[in-house]
Amino acid sequence: MNDNEFKQAYEQSKQQYPAPGRIKRQVINQxxxxxxxxxxxxxxxWMALCGALCCLVVIYAMNTFxxxxxxxxSDALEVAVAYHGYEDELPDxxxxxxxxxxxxxxYKDKLATLTAFHSKHAMLAKHEGNWLFTxxxxxxxxxxxxxxxxxxxxxxxxxxxxxxxxxxLVFDDQGRLIQITQSRKHLC
Amino acid sequence: xxxxxxxFLTSIKNRLTAAGQETAPTLAQSSxxxxxxxxxxxxxxxxxxxxxxxxxxxxxxxxxxYYLLVMSDPNTAADVTQKVWLKLVESPHLYxxxxxxxxxxxxxxxxxxxxxxxxxKRWTYDDDVESLPDEHQELRHCDDFHQAxxxxxxxxxxxxxLQQEDFSLQDIATIxxxxxxxxxxxxxxxxxxxxxxxxxxx
Numbered sequence: 001m002n003d004n005e006f007k008q009a010y011e012q013s014k015q016q017y018p019a020p021g022r023i024k025r026q027v028i029n030q031x032x033x034x035x036x037x038x039x040x041x042x043x044x045x046w047m048a049l050c051g052a053l054c055c056l057v058v059i060y061a062m063n064t065f066x067x068x069x070x071x072x073x074s075d076a077l078e079v080a081v082a083y084h085g086y087e088d089e090l091p092d093x094x095x096x097x098x099x100x101x102x103x104x105x106x107y108k109d110k111l112a113t114l115t116a117f118h119s120k121h122a123m124l125a126k127h128e129g130n131w132l133f134t135x136x137x138x139x140x141x142x143x144x145x146x147x148x149x150x151x152x153x154x155x156x157x158x159x160x161x162x163x164x165x166x167x168x169l170v171f172d173d174q175g176r177l178i179q180i181t182q183s184r185k186h187l188c
Numbered sequence: 189x190x191x192x193x194x195x196f197l198t199s200i201k202n203r204l205t206a207a208g209q210e211t212a213p214t215l216a217q218s219s220x221x222x223x224x225x226x227x228x229x230x231x232x233x234x235x236x237x238x239x240x241x242x243x244x245x246x247x248x249x250x251x252x253x254y255y256l257l258v259m260s261d262p263n264t265a266a267d268v269t270q271k272v273w274l275k276l277v278e279s280p281h282l283y284x285x286x287x288x289x290x291x292x293x294x295x296x297x298x299x300x301x302x303x304x305x306x307x308x309k310r311w312t313y314d315d316d317v318e319s320l321p322d323e324h325q326e327l328r329h330c331d332d333f334h335q336a337x338x339x340x341x342x343x344x345x346x347x348x349x350l351q352q353e354d355f356s357l358q359d360i361a362t363i364x365x366x367x368x369x370x371x372x373x374x375x376x377x378x379x380x381x382x383x384x385x386x387x388x389x390x
Contacts, residue, residue, distance in 0.1 A: 001383050009333040009388070010352040017334070019253035020266050024245055027273040031238050 084177045085130075085144030101175055103147065111154045117173040121187035124165045133169060136188035141169065143177060151180060158182045225289040233280045245273060248290055251353055252297050258337055258349045259301055264308075268300045291355060295363045298346070329387050336386035344378035347371050 082099045086108075107114075122133040122141060131148050133141040151157035157180040161167065166187040170179035225244060232240040252272060256265035272293060275282070283292050330336050337345060343364075350360045361368045 001386070003379075005388075006348075006379070006382065007352055009386070010337075010349075013334040013337070014250065014254040017254055017257055019249045019269055023253070023266060023270045023273070024242075024249065026270060027245060027277060028238060028242060030274055031236075031241050031277045 081140045081142060083142045083144075085142075085147050089144045089146055101177070103176060107176060108150055111150060111156060111178065114172045114176075114178045116170045116178065119168050119170045121183075122167055122169050123188065124161050124163055124167060127161060127163060133167065135169070141177075143180075147177070148180075151177070156180065226287055229280065229283060229289060241277065244276075244289070248293055249273070251290070252293055255294065255349050255353060256297055256301055258334070258345055259342065260304070264301070264304055268297060268304060271300055272297045288359075290353070291359050291363065294350065294353070294355070298363050329385060331387055331389040333386055333388070336382060339385050340378055340381055344374050344381065347374035348378035348382070351375060 080099065082101060084101045084103070086103050120135050122135040124131065125134050125140075126132040130145065131143040133143065135141060148157060152159045156178060161180070161182060166183045166185065168179075168181040168183060168187070169177060170181065172178050225247065228240040228244050231237050232244070249269065253265055253269045256268050259265075260268070275296060276293075283289060328335075328339065337348070340348065346364060347360055350363060355363065357368050357371050360371045364371065
């Protein structure tokens with residue numbers, strides 16, 4: 001058998017099996033349908049992907065909002081301020097009301113042995129000049145540079161604290177700051 | 189409607205391309221008839237003239253259907269044929285006028301058929317070019333060419349059918365996504381096996 005015989009047999013066979021007429025009807029009917037947006041909308045897979053991305057964006061936005069909740073500079077909130085420092089560092093208190101916690105030399109001597117009484121979580125907002133912490137209730141806690149230096153000297157504060165770090169502020173039974181422990185977690 | 193439609197179709201093309209679906213392959217087949225098919229398709233693309241589509245369908249539908257029928261069963265062949273033409277209706281811009289409309293049509297058909305086979309696993313898409321499919325069983329000699337053709341392994345059957353549709357070796361290689369040498373081998377074995385299987389009645 002040569003190629004011509006194969007070709008002839010193939011063509012004859014093809015004529016015995018024509019495409020069903022319904023296919024043409026359906027194709028032409030489909031072509032006659034007016035313009036539909038549905039044909040040009042993304043498929044189900046893309047819609048699902050877009051939905052998933054939207055969910056991720058919403059979750060990210062919510063997470064970001066939660067992280068930023070301990071606002072360090074919010075004029076809209078009524079902010080209580082606690083100042084922790086030594087007697088000779090008292091700041092000017094004429095502009096705003098502050099809760100002052102003043103330490104004496106005995107405190108410095110006892111820093112190594114003072115025991116914790118309570119603690120609160122906060123975020124370091126600023127560490128230039130006074131160290132400013134903001135707790136989960138948006139209360140500002142200011143710590144004088146000298147006090148921070150002494151805490152670091154007694155290894156009661158991490159020397160590598162950075163703005164934005166979350167910390168646990170530990171106080172003694174008299175409300176004095178005795179330790180600042182850095183946390184890797186978002187505590188607020 | 190034509191201009192607005194083409195604008196929207198651009199995004200559809202990107203979508204299909206990104207999803208790894210059919211894009212126009214680079215094929216060698218080109219002839220005066222092919223250019224007239226191109227002009228028909230262009231008319232359909234720009235004006236939405238269904239008569240142009242109908243003319244294209246009448247010219248090519250039986251060829252595509254029979255190729256798919258040889259490669260599968262009547263239901264699958266009909267389904268895939270319809271899907272190929274509906275794809276053309278919905279996204280006519282996917283074909284770029286290169287004088288290779290039939291080759292493009294068969295490439296889309298081939299890919300859709302492979303997808304169908306993988307989904308249903310009803311047939312084996314084999315690359316066995318040297319043997320008959322049922323070598324372990326008794327060969328069924330027959331005088332019906334169609335039945336003899338159906339007994340060939342998938343790859344041989346496909347190469348042979350495409351050659352009977354006047355595609356060049358290069359076109360077949362492109363449609364099947366294999367080297368030209370592989371196509372030649374498949375064709376040689378297909379002819380040899382057909383000679384064993386097909387015994388036309390005098």
